[in-house]
Structure formats: C-alpha cells, structure tokens
Amino acid sequence: MKTALTIAGSDSSGGAGIQADLKTFSAHGVYGMSVIVSITAQNTQKVEEVEDLSPRIIGAQLDAVFSDITVDAVKIGMVSNPEAIRVIAEKLIQYKPKFIVLDPVMVSKSGYDLLQPEAKNVLIEKLLPLATIVTPNLFEAERLINNGEITTIEGMKEAAKQIYALGPQAVLVKGGHLEGDAVDVFYDGKQFETFEEERIETKNTHGTGCTLSSAIASHLAKGEALEEAIEGAKTYIQGAIRHSLSIGHGSGPTNHFFQWFKN
Ligand SMILES: Nc1ncnc2c1ncn2[C@@H]1O[C@H](COP(=O)(O)OP(=O)(O)O)[C@@H](O)[C@H]1O
Numbered sequence: 281m282k283t284a285l286t287i288a289g290s291d292s293s294g295g296a297g298i299q300a301d302l303k304t305f306s307a308h309g310v311y312g313m314s315v316i317v318s319i320t321a322q323n324t325q326k327v328e329e330v331e332d333l334s335p336r337i338i339g340a341q342l343d344a345v346f347s348d349i350t351v352d353a354v355k356i357g358m359v360s361n362p363e364a365i366r367v368i369a370e371k372l373i374q375y376k377p378k379f380i381v382l383d384p385v386m387v388s389k390s391g392y393d394l395l396q397p398e399a400k401n402v403l404i405e406k407l408l409p410l411a412t413i414v415t416p417n418l419f420e421a422e423r424l425i426n427n428g429e430i431t432t433i434e435g436m437k438e439a440a441k442q443i444y445a446l447g448p449q450a451v452l453v454k455g456g457h458l459e460g461d462a463v464d465v466f467y468d469g470k471q472f473e474t475f476e477e478e479r480i481e482t483k484n485t486h487g488t489g490c491t492l493s494s495a496i497a498s499h500l501a502k503g504e505a506l507e508e509a510i511e512g513a514k515t516y517i518q519g520a521i522r523h524s525l526s527i528g529h530g531s532g533p534t535n536h537f538f539q540w541f542k543n
C-alpha cells in the first residue's frame with residue numbers, strides 16, 4: 281500500500297488540517313500518517329485558540345516516521361512558527377521524500393492567523409525550495425510575492441510565475457476565492473495549465489485547501505504525474521464540495537466519503 285504523511289495542525293472540528301488530510305488519504309486508498317505541529321481549538325464558526333508543539337517533539341515525530349516507514353508523499357499544511365518550520369525543513373532535507381506538496385496555510389477562512397507574521401519569510405526561504413508543488417490560495421499568493429491584489433486569471437498567472445521564482449518545482453494558484461468558475465492556475469517553469477470546475481454555491485467550504493493538497497499528495501504517492509495528480513484532486517474536491525456537510529452552525533466541512541455516503 282502507498283503511504284502519505286501530513287505535517288500540519290490539528291482541527292478539533294475535523295474539517296481541516298490533519299483530520300481532513302487523513303480522511304482524504306483514506307478515501308484515496310493511501311495509508312495516512314501525521315506529524316502534528318499545532319493544536320487548534322476550532323469549529324465551523326471560528327478558531328478559538330492555538331497551541332504550538334515544541335520543535336523537539338515535531339522533530340521526534342518526523343524521526344519516528346521516516347526512520348521506520350517508506351513515505352511516498354508528504355503534504356505540509358499549517359506550520360505556525362519559525363522554529364517549527366526550521367526543524368521540518370532540516371528533517372525533510374535529511375530524509376529526502378520524493379514528493380512534497382506545500383499548502384502555505386496563513387489565515388483560516390474565519391480570519392484567524394495560522395502562520396505567525398514573522399514566520400512567512402522563513403517559510404519562503406526554507407520550505408518553498410523543497411516543494412514539488414506549492415498550492416497558495418489568492419490571499420496566500422498575494423502575501424508570498426507582495427505584489428498587490430490578484431483579481432483575474434492573468435493576475436494568477438503572473439503570481440504563479442513569481443512564486444515559481446522562489447524555488448518550488450511547480451505552483452498551483454487556487455482560484456476558490458475568485459468570482460465565477462473555480463479555476464486554478466498551474467505553472468511549472470515551462471507552461472501554464474488551467475484546471476477548471478463549475479463553482480458550487482455553498483457555505484460549506486471548510487477545509488477545501490487542505491483537502492485539495494492532500495488529494496494531490498495521494499495521487500503523487502500512487503505514482504501519477506503532477507498534472508494527472510492535480511486533475512484527479514480537482515475532480516475529488518469537486519465531489520467533496522458538492523456533497524459537503526451541513527455540520528455545525530458555520531462553514532461546514534467537505535465530504536470525503538461522498539462516493540459511498542451522500543449527505
Ligand atoms: N465553491 C466552490 N466550488 C467549486 N470549487 C471550489 C469552490 N471553492 C473552492 N473551490 C476549489 O477548492 C480548492 C481549494 O481552493 P480554495 O478554497 O481557494 O483554498 P483555501 O481553502 O486554501 O482557501 C480549489 O481547487 C478551488 O478551485
């Protein structure tokens with residue numbers, strides 16, 4: 281069985297973070313493992329509190345997994361602070377996993393900072409160059425390059441080019457927050473490709489970014505090429521949003537088991 285490891289934060293409500301990633305891996309038939317960086321007290325309405333784990337225990341989790349198990353793909357989500365980022369980068373350089381999908385999580389949909397402001401430049405310097413692909417949403421893409429607001433597909437292409445210059449092997453700028461269809465822009469230094477799906481009108485989009493990036497990691501773990509992996513992940517997120525769950529009083533989660541149980 282193929283394996284995937286998520287390095288991310290825990291979401292107590294189960295819609296985003298580690299919990300969304302593990303559900304996504306399972307739904308793809310991939311064995312999931314986790315390195316927890318932070319614990320969030322969060323629900324469908326807001327993030328109440330965040331507590332970071334120490335760099336020591338983050339490093340120990342990484343050593344425990346990599347020293348024993350073959351990791352076919354890694355997904356990185358919420359990494360919270362500079363010290364956590366440094367130990368993650370150090371261990372990934374040591375263990376050299378074949379694929380690293382980096383979702384540069386910065387702010388929750390409910391508006392809570394999940395990346396400390398002083399950690400942004402450390403993430404750019406230490407993690408972007410290690411990434412097989414980085415998957416910013418519009419806000420994150422704007423923050424990575426500090427070049428104004430992105431409001432068009434052309435703007436997404438320009439941002440993808442500038443983020444590519446920071447060192448990852450490829451970039452997928454997600455257009456979930458743009459108007460119109462859900463269009464994501466891919467750039468690998470050679471060509472652009474757009475991945476398009478119809479926009480689904482729903483408030484239940486908690487964890488969409490986590491779900492997409494861990495679906496890409498699952499497809500890469502199974503040996504698919506990058507563009508094929510994105511295509512598969514885009515089909516998956518479309519189903520997961522279409523059958524998203526009205527759980528809680530706010531923005532409900534994506535549905536990972538829509539093939540079997542529709543809501
Ligand atoms: N309402 C929607 N209908 C269809 N696809 C969506 C919708 N919202 C987001 N997506 C897709 O979900 C994925 C995650 O995008 P996005 O919501 O922008 O990420 P994030 O959760 O990081 O903000 C992207 O592929 C995006 O195009």
Ligand SMILES: Cc1ncc(COP(=O)(O)OP(=O)(O)O)c(N)n1
Binds near residue numbers: 385
């Ligand atoms: C623990 C944790 N990690 C990441 C996120 C952000 O998830 P994302 O899929 O980008 O979008 P929202 O869940 O914020 O809608 C999170 N909230 N918690």
